[in-house]
Structure formats: C-alpha cells, structure tokens
Amino acid sequence: MRLRDFIIRRILLAIPVVFGVLTITWFLSHMVGDPVVMYINTNTPASAIPGIIRSHGLDQPPHIQYFIYLNNLFHGDWGESTSMSFRPVTEVIAQRFPATIELALVAMVFAVLLGIPLGIISATRKDQMIDHFTRIFSLAGVSMPIFWFAIMLKYVLYYQLAIMGLPHLPGGYRYDSNRFYWFQYTTGFILIDSLVYAHSIPLFVDALTHLVMPGFCLGYLTMAIITRMMRSSMLEVLREDYITLARAKGLSEKVVIYRHALRNALIPTVTVIGLAFGGLMTGAVLTETIFQWHGLGQWAVSAILSADLAAINGFTLLVALIFVTANLIVDLVYGTLDPRIRFG
C-alpha cells in the first residue's frame, strides 16, 4: 500500500541521479580528457589512431558521442582496461567485485557492531571520562589517513611480530596460496567458497585471519562515523519530551534508553550507514594496495599508475552506482523504521 508507493517514488527519484552520474563520467572521459587514450597504449602505432577514432565514433559531434557512450554502457561495453592487457572492463569488474564487497561487508559489520554501542555509551555518559575517550577515539577515526593507518598496522601486527618470531597476522592477500594451492574461486567470496564449495574449515579460518587487518582498517573510519552520528542523535533524542514521558511512566533507565530512545536515534544513524558505504569504497582504493588485496581498489590504483582511463572511468561509474544503490536501500530501511515517513 503506502509503503509500496514510497518505495516506487524513491526508486524513480534515483533514476535522474543515475543519468547524471553517467553524464559526468562521459563528460570527464570525452570532454575534459581525450577519449582516444582509452583505446590505445604506448605500443599502438600512430598510423592506427585515426582508424580507432573512427571505429569508436570519436569523430562524431558530442551529442552523438554521448549516445554512443550510453548505448555501449547499456550493452555491457565499458571499454578495455589497458593495464589489464586489454581485458574488457566489465570482465575485470566481475572478477574483482566479490573481493572488495566481501572486505567492505566485513568492515561494515565490524563498524556497526562496535559503533552503535560506543555511540550509546558516549551519549548516555556525556561529559564523563568515557565520553571524552570515545569522542577522541571516533574523531581520530575520521581524521586518520587510512593508508597510513594500514601501513602502521601492518608494520606492527605483521612485520614486527614476525621478526620477533611471535604469532602474527598475515600481511596481505586473501588466503595463504602456498598452503591452499588447490583452491579455486567459485563465487569469488572466499568465506562462502571455502565452506560451501571447498568444504575446508582451515581455509575458512585462514581467510578470516587474512580479513582481520584490512577489515579493521577499513571499518575504523566507518565505525567512527557511526559512533559520532549515534552519539549526537542519541543526545538529541534524550532531550525529547517523549523520553521524559517514558521516565514518568516508571520505566527503568535501561528500558528508556534501549527501547524508547534507541529506536528513534537509529533512524538518522541508518542514513549515515548508507553514506559510509562511499567511505568504504574510498578506503578500499587506499588500503587494498597495501594489503595486496586483489579487489577493485587495487585495480584502480594500478590503473592510475599506468594511465588506464577506461578502467578509472568504469571504476568511478561502478562506485557511484553502488553508492546510489546503497543509499536507496538505506532509504527503504529508513521507511520501515520511521512510521512518519512510511505513511507520509
């Protein structure tokens, strides 16, 4: 009924945004930059270039080029990644997508599980020692250059421990390929593949230990954002009249906070979780290289270093689409959490 209308309206609103995103990537690749770069590399003979220009419609007027671009995108032709020996961008994405999403989801789970309780504690003990500590901890997360954090973590938890001969966390890659040389990806999500297809608990455990450091690193920023939002919305909610009413009913402080305040304070926090997904994608670009994590972020960085325009274009587009989708999902969750929106 009205919830359905809300969903439909929200999806319709996302369509122009998606078109805007396509337009911007087109503008950047075709108007600001030189699109020919997408189809050549240093070995391409100069004589071949006019042919390439013609065959990709780059000599057409801009609006025609725009339609060619859209048409190609919709038909799955996102160009070729020169840095990946000219494999189609869509293929590279399909291959690397699971690695990044798996990492991002682990980071997200970690961030939510830690961020929400911390935010609540900080808000309910406002201006006490633990609140100051939590605030600095979460502000540090927002201010942390994540690539530096990753390097430092790796230095201490992997390198130093290994030198001292202590048990240490793995310093990179998704699993130990010497030990599990026989392993082949099926879905690309190693936590699923190890259990469902390879039936190997040791592999699963190994994959988990490989996820700990990059997951924590990536999740810290998100956790910090969630903690901050949770704290401030909790503080706001605790000042609301209905909290006074809940207390006047004789409810204990615990019930007041976890039943009456939490539900209301979660509403704005959920929105932030959607936005934090953008942070995770950004973080993936900065951390995956450091942990040799063969995901989209690592691909993007190597593409940057070898001036692989098609890859960057495809990556940007993909991230924007993921971001828009994540926010859409969050909005829908929002609708079910807040009855005022659902029926509004």
Add this chain to the structure above:
Amino acid sequence: MTEEYHLRSDEIPIDPSTVGQFRVLWFLELVVSIMLTILGGILFVGDVTYSIIERLGYPVVPPDWIIGKFAIGFAIAVLGLIAVRIAAALENYEMWTFSALLYVNLISAGSLILTELSTGLYAAVFVLVPVVLLFLPGVKSYWWETFVEDMVPRLREFRYSMHLVRKSPLVVVGIVIIVAFVILALLAPWVAPYGPEERIWADTNLPPGSPSNVPGNPVHYWGTDNSGGDVFSRILYGAQVDLRVAITVVIVAIVIGTFLGAVSGYYGGKLDELLMRVTDVFFAFPGLILAMAIVMALGSRSLENISVALMVTWWPTYARLVRGQVLLEREKLYVEAARSVGASDARILIYHIIPNTIQPIIVQATMDTGAVLLVAAGLSFIGFGPPAGIAEWGLMIAKGQEYFSISPWAVFFPGFAILLVSLALNLVGDGIRDILDPKLRRR
C-alpha cells in the same frame, strides 16, 4: 531585528548642517562600488578568458596580475555589486545601509589586500575611506544607536560562546594544535634545519635523533628517509603545501557554493530544482573517487590539478548548506514582510541571510579542511601528487612505504602530522558545532 524600518527622507529629523557630510559619504560609496565591480570583473573575466584561449591552443601571454585571480576577482565583483545596491539605498536614508556599508567595505578591503596587487593596497585604503566617513559625528547620528542596540545581544552571545569554548578542553587542544602547525609552517624556513628538497646522501635511513654523518650538519630529529631527506624539515615544509591546498580548496568551494546556493535558494523555481539535481549527482560520488576521475581526465598530475578536482568535488556541500539556510530565512521573512515594506534583495541578503549562514559555514569549513587534507594526501599517495622530491605529506608516505621495514619513521611522522592536524580541525569543528547549536546551547 524587528525594529528595522525605512524612513522617508521627509520624515527623518535631519540636521541640515550634516546633509553635506552625508552627501560626501554617499558619493564616495558610489564611486567605490563601481570601482570594485570593474576591478573584480576585470580579474574574473580576464582570468577566465585567458585560460579558455590557452585551452584552445593559442599561445597567450596574460599580464601577471591577472593569473590565478579567478575566485578573488569573482568575490570582489559580487561585493562591488552589493555595494552598488547599498549606495543606491543610502540615498534614501534606509537604516540598514549604514551597517551593511561597514561590513561590505571592510570585507572588500580585505579581499583587495588578498589580491596581492600593488595597486590593491591603495584601492583598499580608498575603500576604507567611506568607513571612516561613517563615523563623522553628523553621519554617525543616523545609524550608530540602532547599530549598538543590535550588537549588544550579539556581543553577549559571543562572550557566552567564548565561555563555552574555554570550558571544553578538546576545543582548546584543537585550537592550540592548529595554531602551532600554522605558525610552524609559516616559520619553516627559520625553524627547519634542512631545506625541503635537500638530500644528504651520506645520511640515508637514519633513525630519529641521529647526528648527521656530514660534520657540522644539524641533528636529524625525526630521522631521514631513503634518499637522505630530513623528515622533520620536510614535514614542516610539507605543512605549508598541504595546509595551503586544504585551505584554498575549502575557500573556493565556499565562494562557489555560497553563491550558487544563495541564488538558488533565494530565487527558487526551476533554477533551484536544477541545482539541487546537480548536487544530487555530485553527492552520488564519494569525494576521493570523483576527484580521482577528474585528475585523471585533466591529464597531468600535480597539486594544482588535485586542488581543482577537490574544488569541483566540494562546492555542492556548501551550496546545499547555504540554500537550506536561505530557505529557512526566507520562510521567516515572509512573516516579517507584512511589516517592513519594500525590502530590497541586497538588504535581505546582507542583513538576514549572511549573518545566519556564517555559523554553519564556519563549522562545516573547519571540518572540511581536515577532510580535504586527508583526501589530498590520499590522492597524492596513490600517485596523483607532485613529482617525487617535493615535500608533501601524502607523497612522503607513498615513498617511505617502499622502505618502511628499514625506516618506518619516514612513514610514521608524516602520517602522524596529517592525523594530528586533521584531528585538531575536527575537534574544533565538532566542538564549535555543539557550542553554536541552539538546541545544545543550554545555559
């Protein structure tokens, strides 16, 4: 501010002897406003034209004083236009014009000095003359009383804010760190023992606190990197580079965003709808990723291109913020509109909208400076930065990372500097947001 009202010239109890002084003020303000508009226009239009011509591939030699004056020229032109409105309203003795003139001329003088033109200084002095004239006894009697009446509660609020700032230790800590870093960055040539790109090949990978292998050279407080660069000195010079990038990006984003946001919120309609859809699209990209795509499209890799990309990425935040505030204020003005007749656009903008948007902008800008610092360092870390050798924090980490098992300090200190500055900015932004938030501002 309900006590604002217009007086028709025949209503105002003018002492005939002061009319002369008033006329001088009015005439001068008119001249100043036209001058500002023209100068700003020349800077803005000139800069834009030259860069377009350059892009088209024609070799041009623009006069030095125009290059890179894009944003400030634009700001001066807008200020000039506002001043024209003020001068026009001044003729009718509208009460608001006097204090508006005070603010606008002060800001204009500041902007003129920022242009770093040699003539800018003379122009600034000239712009300040009407401000001096405002305080002539004859002119002062028109406006001073209402002005004071208006300022006293603001001053009290301000003093209360300062009290709250002093009471929140985290804000104080943040301010101290920021001030310390800015001072160190400015004093780098005198404080830093080595130059930003100086390499002592005898001193590679020395741990913190080691003396130099070259006799007579100062100690390397924070060690050296793989190519013999002194980490401490490079961080100090890097502070100049990184802080400058972060601050210019935020300022330009504020100027563009404020202008577009204010116009769109104020006039509404189709324009507003369009601008909001455009910002929606910009918000669909995570900041670093859009900036990455832009630098990639721009071709060459440099701090300048990083700055441009970040400006393009960041303005929508401010457009949204300002638009929201403008809508809020406009809403309130509808109520007041019944009482005050014929309020001009400039008056509304200056009297109601600017004062009420400044606070949220300051908060946002403080936090954004930290965020921009992080993203800029991130961009230069992944390879968009300046050529190797330049002292820049992100690049130092990227280079140091290759040898981080040998000289971890070359990674640790630059990253820690980023963390510290960014943390300080966030502490201050977070703190003053709480302090200025009317809902939290309990007495």
Add this chain to the structure above:
Amino acid sequence: MSDDELVLKVEDLVTNFYTYEGVVKALDGVNLFLRKGDTMGLVGETGCGKSVTARSILRLVEPPGRIEGGRILLYVPNEESGNVEEVDLLKLSEEDMLHVRGRLVSIVFQDPATFPNPVFTIGDQIAEVVMLHQDLRKEALEIRIEELRNALDKLEGKGGLVSSTRREKIRERLAHYESQLDDPPEPDPKYKKKAALKIAEDMLRLVKMPAPDKVMMQYPHELSGGMRQRALIAMALACNPLILICDEATTALDVTVQAQVLNLLNELKKEVGTSIIIITHDMGVVAETCSWVTVMYAGTTVESCATEELFYNPRHPYTAGLLTAVPKLHENRERLPQIRGSVPNLITPPPGCRFHPRCDYATGICETEKPHLKEISPGHWVACHHPLPDKGGKR
C-alpha cells in the same frame, strides 16, 4: 484538616537550576496538600515554577536542576493491613521511585504533539505501562481460556477422527487452566501482552476515544491533538494512580475539546478514585473543575484554600491582584488592571517575601523575613505578613 485524608503533602520544597548565569532558585519553599478524591488547581503566572513543582514531585527534574530540600509525603494505602503508610519520595531509592512513577503518581504533560513516542503505536505505549505495573496473571489466563474456548467452538461443527482427538486435547488443557484460576501462574509474555493490550483498549474506551480498536494500531502522528491528549490521559490513568497531575494538559487544545477533556477528567475521578492536580493559567478552568486551589508566586506557595473561598475572599495581595486581572463578562473595562512591576528574576530573587517589591501593603518585615504558610482562618492558608482582611461569608 487531619492528615489521614491527605494523599499528598509537599513541605518546603526547594529546587535549584545551576546555570551559566547563576543559580536559578526556581522553587523556594513550595507547600501543597491534596486531599483524597479532590481536584486541586495549581495556578500562577508563567515561570512561577508550576511545571518544576510537578516534575519535582515525580523526581524528574533534569540536570542542571536539583531538588535540594523539603519533603514530598505520599500517603499510600496498604492493601493488606488497610493502613495508610507515609512515604517520603525524596528519601526513596531511584529503584523504588520507578514503582511510584506511573503507578502511584502519573502525569499528563502540556504538549500532546511532542510527548507520545513517534515510533510506537498508541496501543503499545499504553500496554507498556500496564505491563510494567500491573499483575496480569489472572487476565492473561482468562485470555488463554477464552482463546481455547473459541478454538473449541470452531471445531464443534466438524466431525472426523482428527478433530475429535484434538477436541479432547483442548478440553484437557482448558480444564487444567481453569483449575489454575484461583492462583494463576506467571503468564508467558505473549499472553501478558495480550492482556495488557486489552486493558489498554478498555482505557481508550474509558477516555471516550472514538474508534478505540483502530486507534490502538495507529501511530501518534496519525491522531489529532485532542485524540493524542486523550491517549496520554489513558496512559496516565492505566494503572489507577493515586494522583494524576495534569500540567496544562488542556492548554494546547481548542476550547470545545478543552471542555470535553476537563469533564472527562472529573468523571474519571469518580470512577477511578484518583486525586487530581490541575496546573493551569486559566482561572475559568479552576472555577469549573477544582474544589481546592493553590496559588504560586515566583517559586513559593502564597495561598491555598477552597475554590469558592479564593474567588470571594482572597487574602494574599498577589491573589487579589491576580483575580482582578481576570476579565469578567459583566464588566466592561477599557483596560484590565495589572499588578505593578514585573516578575522577579529567580537568580537574584528579592529577599524576604518574594512579592514585596510589587506589593502595596509591604512593610519593613516583608523585606527581611520570609512569610510562612499559615492557616489564618479554618481551611484558608496564606503566606503573608499582612493578609487582607477577611470578608467573611459574603458569597
């Protein structure tokens, strides 16, 4: 008045707010007494501390506020012995206080728009307080029995082997539950909730909510102001409290709804046996609904007596001024008379009697000595060094 008819007695209550500008001495010696089954009006200018008094009684004053002195005595009938026990709320532990709030003392706040929790249905919110304070063992069991009976009735029509064995089983369980009726066991949460919801719906019916079954499932934003106010009253009355405090419960409503709600309160009082404190600015409301009135001024009680007595024979100069400021229908004055001067700043209140700077009868003693609330004639308490003369029985 002997103490055993009282349900609430507040003595010399002091509440301060510690703010940036100084200590706001919001309450400085408030005295109240409420008799069983009475409706008391608490009146005074805005900012005189009526809401703070109400919150202090429930110990719901939030920081920077603190209750700093006095006694709040509640007279609770002990169900077993039939005696009345005197409890000082300020001495109770925070945990014991939870049993007082909502069960013994309930409050209805001023603004129905902001007080219900927006994310829970009305039914849930009323049921919550019922589940918290009431022993629902019997009700839950009855609901269970009724459900089984209904299931049995449904099966009656059908034949077949399956349904006959099921019928047998249900009968067995029914008999088992019915045997427990005298001493019901702790119910499981599902049935407890059902019982609470049933009581909640009854409460909505009691407060004359239109379509109570539908409202149970609705969220606060779907109701009108008047309906929300009724829901809040239902919530407050759900556990038959000893005392109901209505803090300007009707101010936000329009006049016709206001009258309805007030009549409702008086009816409910008879039905439920609750004593009521009505906090209001409106002398008309007081005249219509209250049998007793307490007048407050700048954080102190200045006068307390029966409503008629107050209207015809005010003894405190402030009350007298307040009453002349009330417009009367038969009078046609250009301008309402006002009490001269203005409400004092509570950070630096005047010494002695807080009203003395505005009082026409003030003398030296008023500036130095704080007057105490005294019974100057039977049933008439005044805190004044120079009370106005008794006008006698002139009604």
